[in-house]
Amino acid sequence: MMGSGGFDSFQLLSEGVILPQWVALLFTGSIFAGIACAYRSHGLSGVAVVSTQVMAIMGVQLSTKLVLQNGFAYPTCIASLHFLCVWLSAWVVERRSATVAKDKLLGLAQDASLRDNAAWYFKRILPIAVLQTLNVVLNTSSLMYIGAGFNAIIGILCPVLTALVSATLGAHITSLAWVGIVTAIAGDAIISVEGLKSIARSGEPLSLALFGMSLGVGALFARSIRSVLMDCQMNKYEADEACPRLQPSQLVALASPAVFVLGFVLTLAVEGWRPYLALLSLDASTALLLTFSTACAIYLSFMGMVLIKMLGAAAAQIAGKLNILVTVALSSAFLHERLSLGFVVGAATVLAGAAIFESAKVSSAMHHGLQFSKGACKAAPRRKMGSAVSALGNLSTAIVLVGTDVVVSLLRAISLGLVDVIDRLCSSGKNTSRNKVAWHPQRYSNSPVYISETSVLGDLDVDKTMAQSKFPIPPEKLVARAKEILASEFGTAAGSDSGSLAEDFQFVAPIIGPLGKEEFMKAFGSFKLKDAVPDLADNSWFQVDPLEPNRVWFFARATGTHTGTLNFGRPIPATNKRIEAPPQAQSMLFNEQGQCYTLTVGYCMDKRIGNTDGLGGVFGILKAVGHGLPFPEGQRLYTPSLRFEAFERIAKFAEACGLGPNAQNARQSPK
Template sequence: MALADLQHSAAAAVTGVIFLAICFILRKRPLSVIVMTCLFVASLVVTQILMSRLSSFYKHPGAVTTLHFVCVWVTCCIYWTGFGTKANKCEARTNEWFVRNILPIALSNPLTVVFNNTALVYAGAGVCAILGTLSPVSVAVLSYLVGRRLSLMSWFGVSVACCGALLIAAGEVKSIGAQSAPERTLVGILFALASVGTRSLKIVVMDFLLAPMEYASELSPLKEVSPMSPMQLYSLQAPWCVLTAFVFAVCTDSFPEAFAELTRDAAVLISFTCVSAVALNFLGVFVLKELGASSQQILGKLNTLMVGAISVGYLNEKVSMTVLLGSGVVLSGAFLVELGKEGLKKDFKSLPEPSKV
């Protein structure tokens, strides 16, 4: 009993230290941003734990993913019903703008989940964890290619965070290898890389729509582009995300079987996953708007340590020291990225204002 209490205390302590570290890194941000970021990381952890538990006895990921996106769409509809008169002041968007900006998000958002789940089947969690560490770097590179400015300090922070994520992945592979030998095939690696690519595309396009001025430059001032609100962005993509997820579920899953195998325990757990998935989607886009693409992806990697801490404290599992060390390196990288953004803001403010004619 004493050992169990000690494990519970250790899990709570590790979780608390991570949240305190996030608060310290974002200490110069508004309190609302700090709270949203902590809730975003917490929702990542809760969603991962719930989905892991659900998938152990309910094998219908396509149907569950479709239901998650339906809940997101319903939430958007409820929001606009209650606040439509105040928030409905948005610019008219052309079909060309929709195809160029919203359609890539609507396709890549569900496909990220689809490709990752498929990669897990072919290559195992260890390989997917390693390739998933490419996400912060790929997001940083892609955002830079389309115009977002990053300071040298931020680039260094992204590199440090990537090294920390690789350490975390190494710890995961070690723990997985002790239990089983997952098959690593070229097909699984390709699906895992596709998941990273679609995730990066989704994040960068959403970041551009939420904060277009961050992509402005002398060559491309973007004066005519106004930022979208997170709710506007999700409302436009939600129905198409549902359609994409539904088409995938029809091709790979069976809705009649999903209903036939739906037990009371599965229904309760699915309802919890819907709540956590909706919270994760909206908190993720709000954090993306406030912190930017690179910081959001880096902080999102901390969910591995928190999931591990909860597993150790309450499920009697083990977490290697490699994972602990990697999480500390990820936090250091996030801190450096935040310092780089502060330096970039100071440099921007120090520039002379354009002369008025």
């Protein structure tokens, strides 16, 4: 049986202890001694960069936490102040720098157009700025809900997550590395549970703690992806030769204006003007802490870039994680955050997982003969950073599209439900898009007769198939009858007989119809197509359907020039534009008296051909002359839905992650 002393000790470890300050300081000193030993191959300057980077990270986290605790509870404003000072510092550094040529602005080429430079900036720099803004704002905001130590421990996963981002873009992960990843994730789960238990014991709402954790994890994702994109801009990648290699100060100077603007707008949206007014009434200690926090943020922005350029994205994140144990120890000693046994076990598990992962990376690099520089394992950069930007862009745009589609679908469902109610009450909406008149069923049919019973293609023996026909009008006369109706402009031409169309006639196009005889003749007769396009030629060829012997198919590639007035709702004066329609499948169905009872037109067979964006019939003519109708169906053959575009982009992202048939084929194809 455990004695009371042993039970008390176990309970103390479970609930957490507050470390003495001298223990925390001694532990901090030993960590920096370890940094000097681990990075001695990079020389004194390399050790200084890593050490000061760790100190700056700790300084930002601890001083920001103290500012928030002192009553200035505006994390987004603090982040925007950091951004502003980084921008000003970058501007000063670049103004004083002799490395920047006078004839160009940082990475922007003077001989390129403003549009090209803007496109380069939006593709290369703006994603970094957005991710940096999210990283700082989310990380700072999380400190309002969880402790600085807990926040730092969440960040242990950053090196593993950074490597996972690279893995989704094609990097190979060994089995041992996956063991490390799973171990690290398990440790993070332990830490998360322990953090929630600690918060529950303190009486704080768990919902706020979960929110704080989610903010910390969001910052973690943004930080990992940002590091990979920064690495692309400063180091050479075989698949990204066109990108100019930027110096760390140049990258900071390019990104910081956008970061500040985003942060300032976010501050106004979330916190308003109150925090900026509150700056005027800060007490001396809080103002000093805020100044120190800002100074650390400035240093961190520049030295973080230097560290990424020196070590690469993943290795820089590994070096950065050395601050975590120090932050935890100092938080316990100076901010009175309890350090429990669960935190220690979880942190050790995550660090073990990270160590296993790094060991696997080094082994894999040595096995594949990758480059080593200054004693540090630095894989020759072969990642396709263009693919990185593309994959991340596909994922983010898919999220935007899905969210928009949900809103649009909800509004559509509400509006269509309201339309249905009105239609029922008012008996309206007859023969409109959602309440079409039923079209005629098939009246005649022949059973197929094949040239060969063993034919794989099912080649029809047309003559034998047609020989079964019960329709009284032979094919030759039926084709001649179809041509007569076309020549009479469906009975609307002067002196022609409208009796060529049956009384139960229906006009059926891809979008319009079915229209009855009277409605169709009024509409078509008003267009005056021959007056508007005197040289209009259908360029048609005709064939009776062997399986439906009362149907004449005619395939057309209409051409002409708009030299007269076209009537469509309003007169459209001559534009002298050429009309080139795509190939269209059209048909007439006849009754036993030789009257057309169904006309189908405008079914495009190849949208690439012509100048109508795949539209047929009158819609295509209007599009060709520059007067396309003001709805999607009148602009082009196919306008993809938001949902389709979202799934298309999700598929592209899945391919980048090694999933799907295209990715499988790529892996199986010979090198």
